[in-house]
Amino acid sequence: MYLQGTVLGDDLPDRDQVRRLVAERVRSTPGVARLEPSLQQSLSKIAGRASGLLTGRQRPDSDGGVHVTLDGTTAHIKIDLVIRPDESIIRVGDEARAGVWNLLREAGFDVVKVDVAVLGLDG
Amino acid sequence: MAVERLACGRDPDDVWEGLDRGPDEHERECPTCRAARESMIKVRDATLTMRERNDAPELAPPVNLASSIKSLARVQVRRDRTFSVVRDDAGELTTSEWAVVQTVRRALDPIEEIRVQRVRISQTSSGGLALTILIIISFGQRVPKVADEVRAVAEHELRRQLRQAVERVDVRVGDIREW
Numbered sequence: 560m561y562l563q564g565t566v567l568g569d570d571l572p573d574r575d576q577v578r579r580l581v582a583e584r585v586r587s588t589p590g591v592a593r594l595e596p597s598l599q600q601s602l603s604k605i606a607g608r609a610s611g612l613l614t615g616r617q618r619p620d621s622d623g624g625v626h627v628t629l630d631g632t633t634a635h636i637k638i639d640l641v642i643r644p645d646e647s648i649i650r651v652g653d654e655a656r657a658g659v660w661n662l663l664r665e666a667g668f669d670v671v672k673v674d675v676a677v678l679g680l681d682g
Numbered sequence: 683m684a685v686e687r688l689a690c691g692r693d694p695d696d697v698w699e700g701l702d703r704g705p706d707e708h709e710r711e712c713p714t715c716r717a718a719r720e721s722m723i724k725v726r727d728a729t730l731t732m733r734e735r736n737d738a739p740e741l742a743p744p745v746n747l748a749s750s751i752k753s754l755a756r757v758q759v760r761r762d763r764t765f766s767v768v769r770d771d772a773g774e775l776t777t778s779e780w781a782v783v784q785t786v787r788r789a790l791d792p793i794e795e796i797r798v799q800r801v802r803i804s805q806t807s808s809g810g811l812a813l814t815i816l817i818i819i820s821f822g823q824r825v826p827k828v829a830d831e832v833r834a835v836a837e838h839e840l841r842r843q844l845r846q847a848v849e850r851v852d853v854r855v856g857d858i859r860e861w
Contacts, residue, residue, distance in 0.1 A: 596757065648777050648844060649845050652767065657772075679760045
């Protein structure tokens with residue numbers, strides 16, 4: 560089975576794959592302006608830039624705003640996002656939540672919990 | 683405070699200040715001053731080298747450092763107060779006071795008779811939403827009529843945004859001005 564470029568056999572995708580897939584799905588949800596990284600992720604990003612400045616190496620951008628917890632066939636996803644102005648918090652938030660929930664069920668997870676936080680308007 | 687002097691009795695500050703000129707007669711003859719000058723020259727040269735390196739382009743802060751710090755502050759503000767909108771077996775949808783306040787402000791923007799000063803949203807003890815809107819009103823307007831319009835627009839926007847009825851909308855007029 561192919562899921563947005565990832566080949567899925569009997570194995571479930573790992574944490575990084577799930578995070579990437581979830582981030583792609585959320586970004587493609589109509590009305591979503593962007594993912595909102597946590598304070599810790601933002602600090603890491605700045606620290607990464609600073610260390611890249613000193614070492615000459617830059618870290619790739621992470622899928623900030625997506626937090627994944629996997630336990631066997633159970634997935635718990637937390638997503639922080641910002642919506643576009645004139646959109647509805649509940650419409651966009653629910654659509655993002657449903658999209659990710661379906662994505663993970665299709666990927667083979669039995670129990671899926673998706674928490675979405677709409678934190679602002681932008682763009 | 684007593685100044686600590688070299689063994690020969692000279693003030694070390696005087697030796698330091700004289701580094702740029704050649705040694706005077708005493709410093710040429712005095713072994714203590716000669717040794718002090720040599721040490722001080724090493725310190726001065728090391729300091730100058732470090733200062734020059736500090737100006738090196740590769741050590742300059744990134745151009746987007748200021749915007750990064752601002753974005754950190756925004757991240758914190760957006761997460762400051764959140765509340766639940768939907769909760770079911772599949773998870774939870776929450777939003778922040780910041781997001782809701784932004785939507786209400788945008789909805790109130792077209793009302794020309796007012797300027798919005800502050801919007802606060804809170805949850806009542808029964809779990810409903812309460813909104814407090816502080817406005818400045820244009821001189822010559824009927825306050826009750828404008829307040830009713832503000833209340834209606836805010837209620838409609840909150841219902842559109844959250845599909846929840848608002849329990850209370852308080853409109854407070856903070857000032858009347860001419861524009």
